[in-house]
């Protein structure tokens with residue numbers, strides 16, 4: 616596997632840094648959905664969602680295995696990781712739609728600002744950042760009103776198999792039975808994963824989880840305009 620961002624294979628999981636604005640668009644989040652709600656962001660990565668949404672009154676917990684890293688060490692990693700993510704996207708610019716961002720430069724600016732915000736928030740509010748991994752989160756049943764999962768499931772289907780996806784989705788539904796939202800439903804090369812999505816929806820239905828596909832207001836990879844929602848049936 617190559618460990619640089621200009622090849623065809625992305626190396627280790629990127630610790631990417633999306634902003635609240637991107638989360639709002641990807642997950643169609645309204646102000647009401649953010650205010651006063653218990654929200655899980657898993658994987659949190661170096662996103663500034665937790666910091667920014669907390670400022671709006673949300674009770675956000677971000678979970679990611681990288682939060683086992685010492686805060687200052689991880690904060691320092693956010694910048695080079697963001698440059699790796701930006702380099703990957705810009706090297707494969709034709710795979711993406713840039714209209715939401717306006718330009719590749721604006722995309723880089725947003726991601727750098729998000730990484731900086733994360734790096735500032737991590738040591739200042741460590742209670743928001745919990746080390747943990749799907750498919751087994753260190754949380755009680757029904758800990759959250761809403762779970763958000765961006766750019767781990769489906770994105771890394773080259774190394775995470777269908778069983779992992781199913782276990783991870785069941786885990787999100789366990790800790791956030793009212794609603795979980797997952798985006799995108801394509802892998803990181805932009806390949807759609809209809810068969811995997813269909814298979815998982817059938818399995819989830821059989822296990823008492825209702826799923827739906829919902830169009831989002833955001834499309835970065837061409838065709839990535841859909842999120843998967845999960846809800847435990849009554």
Ligand SMILES: C[S@@+](CC[C@H](N)C(=O)[O-])C[C@H]1O[C@@H](n2cnc3c(N)ncnc32)[C@H](O)[C@@H]1O
Nearest residue numbers: 628629630631632633658660662748749765766
């Ligand atoms: C591309 S980032 C996405 C971060 C953030 N959601 C965003 O959209 O900017 C993927 C993250 O998944 C994390 N990760 C890898 N394996 C994981 C697992 N089993 N459970 C939870 N997070 C995991 C990585 O550490 C990395 O931070």
